[in-house]
Amino acid sequence: MKKTVTYIVIVFLTFQTTLFAYSSNPRDFINELVNDAISNLSNKNLNNSEKEDFIKQIALENVDISALGLYTLGELRKSSKETDISKYQTAFEKYFLKSLTSRLTEYSESKFEVISEEKKSATYTIVSSKVLPIDSKSPEIKIDWRVYTKNQDKPLIRDLIVEGLSLARTQKEEFASILSSNNNDIRILISKLEEFVNN
Amino acid sequence: MRVIQKLKLVLATFVLFSIIIPNANSAEECFEKTSRAIFKFNMALDDIILEPLAKGYNKLPSPVKTGTSNFTSNIGTLLSIPNNILQGNLNQLGHSIGSFAINTTVGVLGFLNPAEKIGLKPHKEDVGQTLGSYGIGTGCYFVLPILGPTTARDSLGLIADTFVDPFAHVTLREKEIFGSSGNAFDYYTIKSTSAIDFRADNDRNIESLEKNSIDLYSSLKSIYLQDRENKIKNSIQDQDEWDNLDN
Numbered sequence: 001m002k003k004t005v006t007y008i009v010i011v012f013l014t015f016q017t018t019l020f021a022y023s024s025n026p027r028d029f030i031n032e033l034v035n036d037a038i039s040n041l042s043n044k045n046l047n048n049s050e051k052e053d054f055i056k057q058i059a060l061e062n063v064d065i066s067a068l069g070l071y072t073l074g075e076l077r078k079s080s081k082e083t084d085i086s087k088y089q090t091a092f093e094k095y096f097l098k099s100l101t102s103r104l105t106e107y108s109e110s111k112f113e114v115i116s117e118e119k120k121s122a123t124y125t126i127v128s129s130k131v132l133p134i135d136s137k138s139p140e141i142k143i144d145w146r147v148y149t150k151n152q153d154k155p156l157i158r159d160l161i162v163e164g165l166s167l168a169r170t171q172k173e174e175f176a177s178i179l180s181s182n183n184n185d186i187r188i189l190i191s192k193l194e195e196f197v198n199n
Numbered sequence: 200m201r202v203i204q205k206l207k208l209v210l211a212t213f214v215l216f217s218i219i220i221p222n223a224n225s226a227e228e229c230f231e232k233t234s235r236a237i238f239k240f241n242m243a244l245d246d247i248i249l250e251p252l253a254k255g256y257n258k259l260p261s262p263v264k265t266g267t268s269n270f271t272s273n274i275g276t277l278l279s280i281p282n283n284i285l286q287g288n289l290n291q292l293g294h295s296i297g298s299f300a301i302n303t304t305v306g307v308l309g310f311l312n313p314a315e316k317i318g319l320k321p322h323k324e325d326v327g328q329t330l331g332s333y334g335i336g337t338g339c340y341f342v343l344p345i346l347g348p349t350t351a352r353d354s355l356g357l358i359a360d361t362f363v364d365p366f367a368h369v370t371l372r373e374k375e376i377f378g379s380s381g382n383a384f385d386y387y388t389i390k391s392t393s394a395i396d397f398r399a400d401n402d403r404n405i406e407s408l409e410k411n412s413i414d415l416y417s418s419l420k421s422i423y424l425q426d427r428e429n430k431i432k433n434s435i436q437d438q439d440e441w442d443n444l445d446n
Contacts, residue, residue, distance in 0.1 A: 071444055099411045124441065146441065158441065164429040170421040177417035192413050 022062065026125040026147040027117040029155045033062055034112045034129070042109050052101045059100055064148055064156035065093050071158070072172040076179060076186060084186045091193040098197050109134045123150045124158075226350055226424050229339035237342045238416050244345065245398075253399035264399070266310040271393040273302045273309030275323060278364040282324035285363075286332050291433075295321040322433055326363060327356025331431035340420060348423040 022032040040046065040054050059065070069092035070077045070085075077085065111132040118126045127145040146159035146168075159168040175189060182188040228234065256264065276299045283292035298314035298321045305313050330352050331337070338351025349357065361367040368374050370386035398405070412418040 103407055165422055165425050170418055173421035174414050174417040178414050196413055
């Protein structure tokens with residue numbers, strides 16, 4: 001009986017966690033999401049694999065990985081075959097998640113603060129924030145979040161601009177260079193992404 | 200005779216840049232294969248020399264590191280003064296002069312940064328940025344041995360920097376300004392220390408970039424060009440390309 005109750009509680013808590021949704025207001029959305037990430041990443045009761053799973057889950061739910069993939073593909077997204085685009089999107093998602101989790105394992109405790117938000121258009125809001133490392137004397141880092149608000153009930157992150165450097169643009173230009181030196185062959189790019197994921 | 204030689208050099212430089220600059224406004228590559236080879240050489244040099252020095256530097260006590268960083272940054276502010284004049288940016292000129300004067304005196308030769316505490320935060324300005332603010336395009340992109348990524352405009356700026364920078368005047372040209380004098384050794388020591396300080400500050404970022412890039416050369420090119428764009432505009436550039444994604 002005790003085991004059954006424990007099981008039900010665990011299932012309920014897990015279900016609650018996956019159902020937890022952040023606010024639909026872009027400013028609050030970023031604030032809640034990042035603070036949730038900070039508290040989980042600095043939770044000493046979670047091992048690295050659990051932290052990675054958590055990061056993957058919030059990325060899949062709150063980052064517009066599909067749009068990011070299309071953006072980084074540039075003009076080729078208009079001329080490529082649907083099957084190739086679909087293969088690319090699958091490879092890109094795996095690449096993105098691996099790259100993200102590898103960056104976050106080096107996480108050090110920080111204080112996060114949203115400074116302002118600016119509605120750029122009907123579909124985009126830029127939320128400005130700063131990160132202050134607690135355990136070092138490093139300077140604060142300014143991060144702008146490009147939040148896609150077409151569905152006002154479910155905002156999604158499309159880009160991070162760290163100290164003025166857009167991660168999406170950097171990625172796009174990196175892919176453009178790979179494509180241009182390989183006759184704009186999307187299959188070469190896909191194989192390079194797969195190679196990265198498998199290494 | 201010397202004047203004729205100098206004129207020839209200036210003319211040759213002018214011809215070279217007038218060929219390169221207008222033809223490549225969007226930072227196309229000048230000679231990608233060579234740049235990639237130089238980039239490999241620079242990365243090897245980084246592995247052997249700069250990275251170990253930066254890691255050692257990061258182990259120094261925090262006050263020593265901060266003091267060194269403040270000292271080199273304060274000297275770097277000198278280059279911003281003539282460039283703020285050339286850009287007609289009086290507000291930033293005030294920040295640069297005020298910051299340099301206060302940090303050099305109250306801040307013990309620049310080792311401390313009291314100017315920041317009273318709200319003086321000068322932007323770093325160089326001739327490349329000044330030319331950019333005049334509307335001159337980047338020209339093509341290439342990589343220089345040791346010095347790293349640059350563009351036609353910025354490399355011309357790099358040469359011009361040594362003519363407008365008061366610190367270069369005192370050290371490289373051994374001219375006396377307000378009783379201060381120096382030599383080329385001082386100039387290169389400060390520049391090398393600045394490079395180590397920058398490398399140490401960005402050690403983790405560079406490691407992460409190396410680990411997560413499929414083509415590190417292109418990633419660094421993108422970062423360099425974005426950074427220069429932001430510095431020229433003194434603001435972060437918004438990317439309208441995102442609006443085309445849903446169309």
